[in-house]
Structure formats: structure tokens, C-alpha cells
Amino acid sequence: PAGTSLKLRFRFVSDDEDVTEGVYIDDVIVQNKNRGITYTSPPVPPTPQLTCSEEENKIKLTWTDDTGEIENFKQVGYSFQGYNIYQLHSPKSIISNGVRVETFDISDGVTEIVENIIDPVTGLPSQVTVQNGSDSGIKRDFVIDKDYLENYHLLKGKTYYFAITAYTFNPGENIVPRCSESVMNIAEIVFQKDLPGFTYGDTISTTQLAGSG
Numbered sequence: 001p002a003g004t005s006l007k008l009r010f011r012f013v014s015d016d017e018d019v020t021e022g023v024y025i026d027d028v029i030v031q032n033k034n035r036g037i038t039y040t041s042p043p044v045p046p047t048p049q050l051t052c053s054e055e056e057n058k059i060k061l062t063w064t065d066d067t068g069e070i071e072n073f074k075q076v077g078y079s080f081q082g083y084n085i086y087q088l089h090s091p092k093s094i095i096s097n098g099v100r101v102e103t104f105d106i107s108d109g110v111t112e113i114v115e116n117i118i119d120p121v122t123g124l125p126s127q128v129t130v131q132n133g134s135d136s137g138i139k140r141d142f143v144i145d146k147d148y149l150e151n152y153h154l155l156k157g158k159t160y161y162f163a164i165t166a167y168t169f170n171p172g173e174n175i176v177p178r179c180s181e182s183v184m185n186i187a188e189i190v191f192q193k194d195l196p197g198f199t200y201g202d203t204i205s206t207t208q209l210a211g212s213g
Contacts, residue, residue: 038172042180043075045166048083052162052189059144059154059189061085063164070166071138078180081105081113081169082133087148088161091186098163099148105133110169113179131167131179156192163187 048063048070063083065071073080082105088098105111113131118124146153147160154160163184170178 038174039176040076042078042168042170042177044180045073045080045168045182046070047182047185048164048166050162050164050185050187052160052187054189054192055143057154057192059160059162059191060141061144061162061164061187062141063185064140073166073168077170077172077175078168079170081110081131081167081179082138084131084165084167084181085142086163086165086184087144088163088186089149091161091188093161093186095163095165095181095184100132101144101148101162102142103132103134104136104139104142105131107135107137109135110171111135113169115177115179130177131169131181154191157190159188159190161186161188 046069048065051062053060053062071080082103084103085101086095086098087101111133112129113133114127115130116125117128117130119126144154144160144162147155147158163186165182165184167181168179
């Protein structure tokens, strides 16, 4: 309404996920003091290191937290909650263009995390699930047995890209946002590159011995 004071704050950061030059606006933060809602720029946890290897015709992903700085992360109400595993199309992909393969989260009763997000089409707030925990417990390895992007089996000689993030949760009431997620760490692997035989992408020549067409 007329006479209302609206404050807009923009925070410009580089998260190594932008693939083209330009300025990207991530969040618009509105200070609404009348409804008891606290809008904040949440702290981001450290990025886990991811390693890919082959194991029994599958791909094994492993990650560690030897120093404890990830799983012991706690700042201004935001604490480590879990890990997300993604499959990506390329090393320059962003999270929204990939597929979330699995989530490993602390078994503490916090599962799905829902945020009130403004719908860009309607301009109205809507509830969106931003994290998909299941109280699975924390793991530091996962075995890939298929291509999650194509819903197909793994192909010899094809390069696959996987990523891991850590995410946090803030249990406080009227906090927006309620979670944060680290920058992705991306690892790649050429599946069965040393196995003899035809490889993904090879051109195969054929000779017709009989018939027509």
C-alpha cells in the first residue's frame, strides 16, 4: 500500500556454479517486522570432497569428514543436517539441472524441510519441499548401479558426473530460510575405460552380405 517502506538487499557471491558471464540475483530479502518473521542470509557449511571409483561393475562414491568441520558445523542456529548426492550432465551443470540421487541425513526426526517460497508466476507464497531427508542416518559412501539421468544401465566408456553437498537446518520458528546448502563438489569417472571391447560413442562399421535395403 501507499506509504509502505520496502527494503531490498542483494548479496553477490560466487559459488563456482555460474557457467556464463553476467550478474545473477539469488535472493530478495524482505524485512517484515510486523509479523514476527526473521529473514536471514544463512551460513553455508563446508563442501565435502567426493571420490569416484569402480567396484564390481558399479560406481562407488565416497566422501569423508576427517576434521569434523562439516558434521559439527553450527552457526547462528543453523546446524549440519545431511548430505545430498546428485548426478549431473556435465562438470558445469548446476543443481537444478541435475537429479538428486540420494540423501543421507541425521536420524533426529527432521525429514522433509519445507520453505515458503514466492511463486515466480503468481507472485504468491507457496510451500515447497527443499530437502528430502528420511532419518536414514549419515553414510559416507554410496554405490551407483544405473544412470539416474537416463534411467538406464551404466555404459562402458561413458563419462559420468556426480556431486555432493552438505546442508543445514534451523529449527527456529519464523526463520526464513530454514536451511542452507554448500557449494557442490563434482567428481567424474569414465566407466570401465580399461575394459576391452566396444566403448560408448564408438562408430561400428557393418557389411551387408545378402538381401537388399
